[in-house]
Amino acid sequence: MADAKYLPYLIAWILLQVERSMSELYHSLLHKLYLSSMPNIPVNRFVTPLHIVPEWYFLAYYAVLKVIPSKTGESTVLMTTVSESTWIR
Known part of the structure; x- marks a missing residue:
């Protein structure tokens, strides 16, 4: 006890x-x-909905994510881009 x-x-x-x-x-x-009662709208990966607008300082990274189709490639390129941008400054 x-x-x-x-x-x-x-x-x-x-x-x-x-x-x-x-x-x-x-x-x-x-x-x-x-x-769960939300309608099942088909997703179009290449068209961003109008209510989602990335900030201007994320546009370069957002463009990288939109171009590369695989998740592994996206994360690799994104991490490389972020690490290189920290070394440039």
Whole structure:
């Protein structure tokens, strides 16, 4: 049995775990009820939606990501570009 001086911490820890579990349950149910009803719009990888506009300082990196089709190639080129830009300055 836990020592009596640790009892308040144990109770607080248990309440924290219950709160986290309830929060996770609430958010998962909220996601299932409201976000699963979104229409299934076919994705066009080469056309960016109008409401998504990258900032001007990300445009070069964004162009690199749009040109290269593979995820591995994208991440490799992006990391190379970022590391080279830090060495140039």
